[in-house]
Amino acid sequence: MIFFLQLLVSGLAVGSVYGLVALGFVLIFKATDVFNFAQGDLLAVGAYLMFVALAVFNLPVALAIIATVVAAGILGAMLQRVVFKPLQGQPLLTVVMATIALSLIIQGALVIIFGSQDLSFPRTLPSSIVAIGALRLSMLDLIIMGCSVVCVSAFALFFRYTSLGLQMRATAEHPEAAALSGINSDRVFTVAFSIGTVTAALGGIFLGSLQVVSPTLSQIGLLAFPAVVVGGLTSIPGSVIGGLLIGVLQQLSAGYFDGAVASVVVYSGLLLVLLLRPQGLLGRPSVQRH
Amino acid sequence: MAAIDAPATALLSVSNIEVAYGRSAPALRGVSLRLREGEVVSLLGANGAGKTTLIRSISGLLKLHSAKVLSGQVNLDGARIDGVAAHHIARKGLSQVPEGRMIFANLTVAEHLQIGALSAPVEKHEMSRRLVLDLFPALRPRIDDQAGWLSGGEQQMVAIGRALMASPRLMLLDEVSLGLAPIITRSIFEQLDRYRRETGCAMLVVEQNAKLALDFCDRAYVLDRGRILLEGSAADLKADPRVQDLYLGEAPGEGSAYTFRDAKRYRRRTRWLK
Amino acid sequence: MKPEILGAAKIAGALLGAGILAMGTALQPAFAQDTITYGVVSDQSGPGVPNQLPYLRGIQTQFNKVNDAGGINGRKIVLLAEDDKFQVPLGIAAYKKLASNDDVIGISGLTLSGTQVAALPLVAKDKIPVVGPDGTTDASLEPFQEYMFMLVPSYPVQAQVILGAMKDRVGKDKPKVADISVNVESGLGWQKLISETAEAAGTEYVGGVLMDATATSADAIVLKIQQMEPDFIAAHTTGGQANLILKSMEKFGLNIPVMATYASGTPSAYAGLSPEIGAQWQFVHGITPPSVPTDGGKQMLADAEKYGFGKDAASSDFVVGYVAGQLVVQALTDAGENPTRETYHQALVALKDVDTNGLSPSVSFGESRMGINLARPYGYDYATQAFTAVGEWDAYRQYVK
Numbered sequence: 001m002i003f004f005l006q007l008l009v010s011g012l013a014v015g016s017v018y019g020l021v022a023l024g025f026v027l028i029f030k031a032t033d034v035f036n037f038a039q040g041d042l043l044a045v046g047a048y049l050m051f052v053a054l055a056v057f058n059l060p061v062a063l064a065i066i067a068t069v070v071a072a073g074i075l076g077a078m079l080q081r082v083v084f085k086p087l088q089g090q091p092l093l094t095v096v097m098a099t100i101a102l103s104l105i106i107q108g109a110l111v112i113i114f115g116s117q118d119l120s121f122p123r124t125l126p127s128s129i130v131a132i133g134a135l136r137l138s139m140l141d142l143i144i145m146g147c148s149v150v151c152v153s154a155f156a157l158f159f160r161y162t163s164l165g166l167q168m169r170a171t172a173e174h175p176e177a178a179a180l181s182g183i184n185s186d187r188v189f190t191v192a193f194s195i196g197t198v199t200a201a202l203g204g205i206f207l208g209s210l211q212v213v214s215p216t217l218s219q220i221g222l223l224a225f226p227a228v229v230v231g232g233l234t235s236i237p238g239s240v241i242g243g244l245l246i247g248v249l250q251q252l253s254a255g256y257f258d259g260a261v262a263s264v265v266v267y268s269g270l271l272l273v274l275l276l277r278p279q280g281l282l283g284r285p286s287v288q289r290h
Numbered sequence: 291m292a293a294i295d296a297p298a299t300a301l302l303s304v305s306n307i308e309v310a311y312g313r314s315a316p317a318l319r320g321v322s323l324r325l326r327e328g329e330v331v332s333l334l335g336a337n338g339a340g341k342t343t344l345i346r347s348i349s350g351l352l353k354l355h356s357a358k359v360l361s362g363q364v365n366l367d368g369a370r371i372d373g374v375a376a377h378h379i380a381r382k383g384l385s386q387v388p389e390g391r392m393i394f395a396n397l398t399v400a401e402h403l404q405i406g407a408l409s410a411p412v413e414k415h416e417m418s419r420r421l422v423l424d425l426f427p428a429l430r431p432r433i434d435d436q437a438g439w440l441s442g443g444e445q446q447m448v449a450i451g452r453a454l455m456a457s458p459r460l461m462l463l464d465e466v467s468l469g470l471a472p473i474i475t476r477s478i479f480e481q482l483d484r485y486r487r488e489t490g491c492a493m494l495v496v497e498q499n500a501k502l503a504l505d506f507c508d509r510a511y512v513l514d515r516g517r518i519l520l521e522g523s524a525a526d527l528k529a530d531p532r533v534q535d536l537y538l539g540e541a542p543g544e545g546s547a548y549t550f551r552d553a554k555r556y557r558r559r560t561r562w563l564k
Numbered sequence: 565m566k567p568e569i570l571g572a573a574k575i576a577g578a579l580l581g582a583g584i585l586a587m588g589t590a591l592q593p594a595f596a597q598d599t600i601t602y603g604v605v606s607d608q609s610g611p612g613v614p615n616q617l618p619y620l621r622g623i624q625t626q627f628n629k630v631n632d633a634g635g636i637n638g639r640k641i642v643l644l645a646e647d648d649k650f651q652v653p654l655g656i657a658a659y660k661k662l663a664s665n666d667d668v669i670g671i672s673g674l675t676l677s678g679t680q681v682a683a684l685p686l687v688a689k690d691k692i693p694v695v696g697p698d699g700t701t702d703a704s705l706e707p708f709q710e711y712m713f714m715l716v717p718s719y720p721v722q723a724q725v726i727l728g729a730m731k732d733r734v735g736k737d738k739p740k741v742a743d744i745s746v747n748v749e750s751g752l753g754w755q756k757l758i759s760e761t762a763e764a765a766g767t768e769y770v771g772g773v774l775m776d777a778t779a780t781s782a783d784a785i786v787l788k789i790q791q792m793e794p795d796f797i798a799a800h801t802t803g804g805q806a807n808l809i810l811k812s813m814e815k816f817g818l819n820i821p822v823m824a825t826y827a828s829g830t831p832s833a834y835a836g837l838s839p840e841i842g843a844q845w846q847f848v849h850g851i852t853p854p855s856v857p858t859d860g861g862k863q864m865l866a867d868a869e870k871y872g873f874g875k876d877a878a879s880s881d882f883v884v885g886y887v888a889g890q891l892v893v894q895a896l897t898d899a900g901e902n903p904t905r906e907t908y909h910q911a912l913v914a915l916k917d918v919d920t921n922g923l924s925p926s927v928s929f930g931e932s933r934m935g936i937n938l939a940r941p942y943g944y945d946y947a948t949q950a951f952t953a954v955g956e957w958d959a960y961r962q963y964v965k
Contacts, residue, residue: 006783006787007783007784010781010784011781014780017780083574086574087574094575097575098574101575101579107609111609111613111617114875115617115876116613116616116617117614117830117832117875117876118802118804118831120831120832120835120836121835121836127811129814136815137815138811138815163404163408166397166404166405167405169394170394170401173394173396173397174393174394175354176351176354176388177388177392177393177394178394178405179350179351179375179377179380180351180376180377180380180385180386181377181380181406181408181409181452181456182381182408183377183405183408184375185377207780209836210808210811211780211804211807211808212804212807212832214614214804214832215613215614216777216804219611219778220778223778250779251781251784254776254779254784254785255787255788258747258773258774262776262779263776
């Protein structure tokens with residue numbers, strides 16, 4: 001039983017990271033209709049930015065996180081302006097190809113700038129061991145889970161109660177009507193991309209703290225996609241739940257079966273969800289686009 | 291019939307525009323239209339005559355539909371607005387109740403009003419909201435319901451309310467009566483009239499229901515195949531035999547049931563007008 | 565410009581940019597008359613990059629160095645580096661291009677085990693000497709391969725050193741060993757190897773766990789190991805995985821010593837851990853990792869800095885490439901004025917007791933073609949942030965049969 005609970009908790013911590021990245025992805029998709037294949041690479045960028053803040057600028061951890069988040073936000077806004085705004089109105093496939101190209105460019109650029117070696121944060125978030133009964137948790141796991149809860153809640157509140165959040169919801173649902181009502185869709189898209197990049201960067205900071213910073217972080221970031229699909233392509237809470245599920249499934253299958261089987265279990269679960277409920281767990285049955 | 295010249299200080303002036311979608315033949319040719327402060331003008335015409343295109347040219351939605359103004363100008367309050375983004379135009383005091391309502395199904399009625407108010411100064415929000423709920427009391431109990439669940443009539447009220455929240459100087463109303471029972475339509479137009487009297491807001495009303503429109507407006511234009519066919523005061527047009535024949539129809543009290551056969555007949559009979 | 569064309573041009577530009585970036589700073593061939601062309605097949609853009617790119621840079625460093633000094637018997641050596649993107653078909657295609665189109669005199673790389681094994685018959689047919697891939701498959705040793713000159717001690721040699729050294733260190737009569745292996749072909753091979761040779765080494769095999777390369781937590785793995793109650797662990801994982809394993813072991817208060825293959829020999833394995841925890845993990849290698857202070861190491865780092873490869877020179881894989889490069893240059897020099905594949909091959913066989921200035925035990929290819937048939941363990945010193953060797957090379961010869 002302890003074995004199961006221990007794995008469950010580890011899975012939730014890791015799943016929170018996937019959930020954060022997935023959240024950013026869904027956000028961008030809902031607001032701008034862009035299927036961002038580079039989302040996992042933005043996670044890697046976040047980790048490397050954090051590394052730069054810590055190792056090159058020698059900032060204390062808290063300051064480094066803030067600096068990384070701000071830089072990620074600016075990067076997201078720039079990506080929207082430079083890459084996605086000019087592509088507005090283009091067919092879906094064109095935009096998808098652009099995100100794939102972006103993904104490759106980011107991966108290549110990271111290797112050129114930082115080399116291919118594993119790097120590690122010179123100072124990390126607190127990672128002492130916390131014992132709760134027979135369960136052993138890393139403080140880092142708790143911080144990650146806590147942060148994810150805070151982030152998701154913050155975004156939920158943002159969407160529900162702020163004017164900008166309302167504008168984003170309106171634009172996502174009916175861009176034409178939103179324009180008629182005086183909503184500047186360009187600004188909405190920029191904000192969406194900024195937030196989407198920030199959540200991915202946060203995932204990168206956490207993942208880089210859990211393990212090492214390397215080009216393979218991009219691949220781990222790819223696990224956000226099953227999370228998105230399971231949760232429902234248009235549901236923000238769904239993406240987080242999807243991420244948690246994927247994380248837990250990964251850990252449980254690694255614990256009860258073998259490492260090899262883990263991927264099979266995760267993707268079989270994904271397939272099962274899609275077969276039984278094509279819109280994902282919390283998605284809407286069909287996405288209306290006018 | 292002589293066209294009535296509006297004075298140079300028109301609120302809205304469309305001057306000789308030619309509009310085309312993509313590389314197709316122009317959907318509007320040499321169309322001119324003027325509207326003064328506080329006036330109500332109707333735009334009549336058959337399906338496909340170009341009414342929606344004209345509305346899009348004014349509200350800035352041409353680009354979204356891959357169309358553009360090839361020549362001519364559209365001016366709002368003296369400033370040129372053709373080619374300007376829709377959200378900028380909305381913030382200049384132009385509101386639209388679009389064809390098909392275009393409501394946000396997942397947002398509540400209250401949120402619709404909130405969105406509509408984005409273009410208006412904050413001081414006016416509360417007053418506008420009270421006015422809207424006064425005009426359409428049916429919305430009061432539904433204020434926190436998601437708009438997708440409302441009836442057609444209620445949704446139309448939400449769409450109009452959203453437009454009113456901006457305290458516009460000019461409202462574009464595109465096929466407000468579409469799909470609604472006559473009794474509801476009448477009630478809505480009554481409230482629009484009341485709004486106009488209280489605020490002096492100008493309106494450009496696109497309607498297939500010509501009788502309703504001509505009863506409501508001061509002046510009207512008739513659009514046919516991308517050109518202005520007729521223009522004049524509501525009274526003059528109501529008396530015009532061509533308008534009577536084709537738009538006001540025989541069935542009393544009904545909106546125009548304009549069929550394809552009618553269109554063919556009309557075309558044959560008006561060949562001499564060109 | 566029309567929006568569609570502008571959009572398409574941007575995408576084309578992006579893809580082009582991606583292609584150029586992905587190629588990295590690989591040298592471009594210069595087809596001058598009086599040159600020697602040499603080929604390398606390695607991963608420059610895929611998941612093997614953390615290990616294979618430094619390896620390539622190590623070779624490049626040696627070649628740049630000899631070119632700056634006037635070349636090999638007056639001829640510049642030109643490096644043609646092909647990217648296999650960690651895929652066997654691309655690796656074989658790259659090999660064929662180098663062997664036939666480019667007519668290289670020799671090849672290095674072919675590190676990906678699938679590619680190495682598939683290339684063996686082609687190498688034998690083309691009679692191209694292959695020097696020092698950054699990994700040794702069993703097939704390259706058995707049956708005898710005339711043209712394969714291996715530098716990295718094979719997994720069986722590493723297993724022998726690990727099992728033997730740990731048995732002596734633990735001090736028990738028949739200590740229990742478990743394995744943790746990365747979930748790829750080499751890891752599966754390692755697991756099989758340990759389970760089969762544990763007995764002969766005087767140890768008892770109690771089980772093993774496979775770990776996914778993209779796993780973000782080793783909790784499940786460590787919990788399973790805990791249930792097996794081994795006295796020590798023989799591991800084959802990446803540095804990143806080692807780091808995760810150590811973190812999990814710390815979380816659960818497990819104090820089981822681990823000795824691993826060279827694959828985990830990177831500083832990142834030890835990052836973010838206390839020295840007590842870090843002391844649990846040692847790895848074996850047939851070369852000396854860069855941070856261990858040796859004369860050869862100092863020279864190597866200086867050379868690397870000179871050519872802009874300072875970052876890569878922190879990796880043990882760089883050392884393998886650097887040593888391979890040294891041997892290639894020496895053999896080509898020994899082969900005389902107009903080296904051919906044949907004379908170059910003979911020169912390689914003749915290399916004996918080559919001194920690498922502390923970067924490895926002395927290298928002799930000879931009949932066995934196994935240049936370095938030995939390994940020794942290394943640990944990490946948190947105070948100096950450098951690797952330290954645990955003993956002399958000779959102390960571990962006894963374990964290698």
